[in-house]
Amino acid sequence: MRSFLYYIIWTILLGxxxxxxxxxxxxxxxxxxxxxxxxPYLLYVILFPIVVxxxxxxxxxxxxxxxxxxxxxxxxKLLAINIPIILFLFIPIINYTSEILPYFLIQPFxxxxxxxxxxxxxxxxxxxILDCIKTKAV
Numbered sequence: 001m002r003s004f005l006y007y008i009i010w011t012i013l014l015g016x017x018x019x020x021x022x023x024x025x026x027x028x029x030x031x032x033x034x035x036x037x038x039x040p041y042l043l044y045v046i047l048f049p050i051v052v053x054x055x056x057x058x059x060x061x062x063x064x065x066x067x068x069x070x071x072x073x074x075x076x077k078l079l080a081i082n083i084p085i086i087l088f089l090f091i092p093i094i095n096y097t098s099e100i101l102p103y104f105l106i107q108p109f110x111x112x113x114x115x116x117x118x119x120x121x122x123x124x125x126x127x128x129i130l131d132c133i134k135t136k137a138v
Contacts, residue, residue, distance in 0.1 A: 010059055017055065021048050038096050046089050049119045053126025061130040069135040078132045085125045089118060 025044060032041040065071070 007059070014052075014055060017052070021052070039093070042092050042096065045115055045118055046093070046122060049122025050126040050129075053123035053128075054130055055126075056123070057127045057130040061133055064133055064135055067135055072134050072136050074132040074134055078128060081128045082125055085121045088121055089125070092118075 025048070028041045028044050032038060
């Protein structure tokens with residue numbers, strides 16, 4: 001019963017975070033249309049899903065960290081999954097801020113206004129960061 005209550009409270013907390021995150025997203029989108037400053041909007045679109053992914057994994061990570069076993073971090077998994085995701089997530093920012101790289105080099109990697117893919121990639125990124133914490137058998 002205690003774990004059921006814990007998960008219900010955690011789900012309500014995630015719902016509240018999603019609600020306020022969506023409201024902030026809409027405010028940033030509206031302000032972006034007025035002043036044409038895309039960087040805060042793009043940073044939010046990148047960073048909020050990463051935080052959500054970490055929050056989704058947090059209950060299991062707390063359970064792993066509470067154990068008395070020795071902990072380790074799976075760096076190979078982290079690098080193998082998250083380096084391609086980082087490159088994918090930051091291409092829009094590179095596109096808007098870089099004058100060094102020509103557009104024709106970046107354009108094939110740009111998925112125009114595809115926020116859904118960036119959101120999924122960010123959630124996976126955040127989830128994998130905490131998923132790499134493992135316990136070792138002593």
